[in-house]
Amino acid sequence: MNGTKRQINAWTFVAPSLILTLIFGVYPVFWALKYMFYDYQGFGTPLFIGLDNFERLFRDKDFWQSVVNTFIYAGGKLIITIPLSFVLAVVLNRALKGRQLLRAIYFLPTVISASVMAIVFYVIFNSYNGMVNQLLMGAGIVSAPIDWLGAKHALVTAIIIAIWGAVGNYMLLFIAGLQNIPEDLYEAASLDGAGPLRKMWSITVPMLGPVLQMIIMLAITVSLKGYESIMVLTEGGPYGKTEVMYLYLYKLFFPVSSGGSSIQQFGYGSAVGFATAVIVGIITLIYFYVSKKLNDIY
Amino acid sequence: MASAQTSRSLKNKALLSRILLWIFLLIVAAFALFPIILAFFGSLKSNLELTTGTTLLPKEWIFDNYAQAWTSANFARFTWNSVFISTFTTLGTLLIGTMAAYAVARVDFYGKRLYVVIQSCTLFISIGAVVLRPQFDLMVSLNLQKSLWGVIIILISGHATAFFMLIGFVRAIPKELDEAAFIDGCNFYSVYFRVILPLLTPALGVTALWTFRGAWNEYILPLVFTMTQPGLQTLTVGLAGLKYGVGDAAQPQLMLAGACLSMLPMIIVYIFANKSFMQMTAGSVKG
Numbered sequence: 001m002n003g004t005k006r007q008i009n010a011w012t013f014v015a016p017s018l019i020l021t022l023i024f025g026v027y028p029v030f031w032a033l034k035y036m037f038y039d040y041q042g043f044g045t046p047l048f049i050g051l052d053n054f055e056r057l058f059r060d061k062d063f064w065q066s067v068v069n070t071f072i073y074a075g076g077k078l079i080i081t082i083p084l085s086f087v088l089a090v091v092l093n094r095a096l097k098g099r100q101l102l103r104a105i106y107f108l109p110t111v112i113s114a115s116v117m118a119i120v121f122y123v124i125f126n127s128y129n130g131m132v133n134q135l136l137m138g139a140g141i142v143s144a145p146i147d148w149l150g151a152k153h154a155l156v157t158a159i160i161i162a163i164w165g166a167v168g169n170y171m172l173l174f175i176a177g178l179q180n181i182p183e184d185l186y187e188a189a190s191l192d193g194a195g196p197l198r199k200m201w202s203i204t205v206p207m208l209g210p211v212l213q214m215i216i217m218l219a220i221t222v223s224l225k226g227y228e229s230i231m232v233l234t235e236g237g238p239y240g241k242t243e244v245m246y247l248y249l250y251k252l253f254f255p256v257s258s259g260g261s262s263i264q265q266f267g268y269g270s271a272v273g274f275a276t277a278v279i280v281g282i283i284t285l286i287y288f289y290v291s292k293k294l295n296d297i298y
Numbered sequence: 299m300a301s302a303q304t305s306r307s308l309k310n311k312a313l314l315s316r317i318l319l320w321i322f323l324l325i326v327a328a329f330a331l332f333p334i335i336l337a338f339f340g341s342l343k344s345n346l347e348l349t350t351g352t353t354l355l356p357k358e359w360i361f362d363n364y365a366q367a368w369t370s371a372n373f374a375r376f377t378w379n380s381v382f383i384s385t386f387t388t389l390g391t392l393l394i395g396t397m398a399a400y401a402v403a404r405v406d407f408y409g410k411r412l413y414v415v416i417q418s419c420t421l422f423i424s425i426g427a428v429v430l431r432p433q434f435d436l437m438v439s440l441n442l443q444k445s446l447w448g449v450i451i452i453l454i455s456g457h458a459t460a461f462f463m464l465i466g467f468v469r470a471i472p473k474e475l476d477e478a479a480f481i482d483g484c485n486f487y488s489v490y491f492r493v494i495l496p497l498l499t500p501a502l503g504v505t506a507l508w509t510f511r512g513a514w515n516e517y518i519l520p521l522v523f524t525m526t527q528p529g530l531q532t533l534t535v536g537l538a539g540l541k542y543g544v545g546d547a548a549q550p551q552l553m554l555a556g557a558c559l560s561m562l563p564m565i566i567v568y569i570f571a572n573k574s575f576m577q578m579t580a581g582s583v584k585g
């Protein structure tokens with residue numbers, strides 16, 4: 001087989017993939033890296049303004065509010081999702097009647113669109129005539145309707161929805177990790193007289209270490225990036241109480257009629273996008289650092 | 299006597315913990331199913347009962363909600379658009395993904411490492427909504443911003459996950475088969491069509507499922523591209539649009555019927571292919 005011909009053949013097969021990736025995946029990143037130094041509204045001549053966009057960013061209270069909200073949102077979601085999906089995985093990895101059916105049920109939410117589910121939750125959590133309130137009041141659990149999507153509870157409601165959509169996914173990743181632990185480790189431990197808790201602490205957790213680390217990291221980055229369901233549910237409202245970083249960013253590029261800014265700001269948006277990516281990156285690095293330290297303790 | 303008593307109390311304890319475990323599992327199952335069930339029963343209620351009723355089951359089953367959603371809320375159109383986008387995105391992703399995976403798995407070409415690095419970077423670097431804007435502007439310059447093809451091309455261009463899944467499957471096909479085919483007179487292209495693709499069939503099915511789900515559920519991209527083109531909206535976009543709809547604003551029963559219409563195909567596929575769905579998640583790194 002001719003070497004040059006083989007090179008050409010391979011390149012013709014890779015070319016469509018590479019061209020699409022470069023145009024729609026790589027170019028946009030450089031686009032943003034350029035315009036974050038410009039004052040650019042999407043029309044007219046972009047004006048080079050150096051670091052002014054970043055100066056504005058530091059004074060932008062709405063942005064920092066969205067950063068705080070993002071942390072609350074991601075943190076609230078993870079604190080419930082990770083332990084819950086871990087426990088479910090441990091239970092459903094054992095010989096248990098009906099475990100296949102339960103796994104299927106828990107995983108079901110993850111096949112449904114986040115935006116569609118947000119609409120369903122919007123209807124059932126609706127404050128004055130929502131089904132959840134109707135059922136709660138019908139059963140006499142609460143006397144007055146709870147304002148699920150109001151300023152006080154909206155973020156919590158968004159977190160509940162996020163948990164609903166995520167548990168099945170992480171459960172499955174944990175099960176995959178658990179199945180890689182050799183069975184004879186447990187048998188040997190049983191011979192040594194170890195109880196279930198002891199086995200959990202001395203075998204499962206350390207053996208699962210790398211997988212656990214990967215799953216938590218995945219969960220952190222995915223949670224920090226999620227905004228689709230919040231966008232449909234509340235659009236960041238009321239009063240910016242559910243505004244998260246990526247939703248704030250979205251609105252700078254595609255202004256929405258109700259709430260938020262009404263002018264597109266590509267230059268400033270690019271700067272916000274860069275800052276957001278840096279924040280996610282820093283969190284990931286901190287996590288890497290801390291989890292490495294945890295490894296040393298083991 | 300004493301030992302019989304302890305063994306009985308141990309048995310009771312085991313039974314109790316089993317019961318508690320099952321209560322826990324059933325509560326979580328109820329949590330997972332609750333919104334779906336509420337949506338389904340709610341979609342069959344009248345507007346009045348939906349907003350004032352206190353029972354789960356509808357008093358009167360109004361199947362007309364579905365007919366209304368299908369015709370007057372334009373769900374027939376939305377469904378067609380969703381099917382169109384998802385089908386072509388899946389076909390395109392599989393074609394481009396298998397071609398690249400085949401070349402990378404079988405040939406040591408110049409620049410291979412760089413190509414793989416670029417692909418993996420696109421998996422991890424994401425600046426969210428920022429990329430939407432240049433992507434949209436690119437489509438404007440190609441004059442595709444007002445058609446579904448703009449959405450399809452951008453979705454296909456995000457094929458890195460499919461590529462990494464497929465490359466694993468291609469590597470699992472023994473190289474000896476290629477070599478035997480070469481001896482029988484095949485060339486680079488006919489090996490792809492006659493050896494690789496047929497042997498990849500199960501992998502293609504699973505990857506297709508994964509890609510189809512992503513395209514079917516995609517919300518933001520079609521939203522951006524159909525802002526001025528209501529006729530091109532997909533199910534996800536059209537459904538969310540009911541929230542702001544002029545005539546439909548106060549018709550939650552239609553919203554739920556529409557939600558069920560858009561969930562149904564995914565749930566049906568899931569019931570038949572739930573093993574493949576789960577394998578894919580468990581085998582992938584993406585959340």
